Amino acid sequence: MEMGAITIAASETFAESLAGACDQRGRSLAEISRSAFVLLIFLRHLG
Amino acid sequence: MKERREAIEAAGTQLAFVYEGSEKQAAALFARYGLDGVSRFRDPDAVLYRAFGLHRGKLFQLFGLRVLRRYLQAMSKGHGPGIMTGDGLQLPGVFLLHQSRIIKELRYGTVADRPDYVALASLESPELEDSSPESGSAILTPPPRLKWQVGDLPDACLRK
Secondary structure, three states: OOOOOOOOOOOOOHHHHHHHOEOOOOOEHHHHHHHOEEEEEEOOOEO | OHHHHHHHHHOOEEEEEEEOOOHHHHHHHHHHOOOOOOEEEEOOOOHHHHHOOOOEOOHHHHHOHHHHHHHHHHHHOOOOOOOOEOOOOEOOEEEEEEOOEEEEEEEOOOOOOOEOHHHHHOOOOOOEOOOOHHHOOOEEEOOOOOOOOOOOOOOOOOOO
């Protein structure tokens, strides 16, 4: 795994996916959405 | 996108991105578009994409006439093709989340769709910026009935 890569744990449920997804600062998506509305944009690709 | 970010954040909504490419390329691209500091989630195995029901597109969703026209428009504005990382066949999507619940969701009908991110970030009905009849292919669906309860799920962030 390259430095800075974000690891998303294998998960069985939607909620676990949010809890296991971490941004570049190590905060999980579940944690961020706990106190804020989050507009989550899924990109097709970079470049 | 920088102006949209300001409008979205002014409305009290946090912006975040999910991508499949490399962190190095993402950092450079996000900085280029004034998005450094915005939360970004690298998802090389498309775990989150699948969790949100986003799948790879069919031929007409990826290479249809609308897609070609949008590509040419982008080229005319100086947005030429770069080195692509990630899955070019993946269809994008946009979701408004709060407390681990999907409040709004928009799945692209084709990769040429251009959602109105600011409208999606508000609590009013989202619309597509391009309102031509052909653009009605983006799929806006009501939030799914959730099978799980929002509780005290432990954060499994592996970087902590």
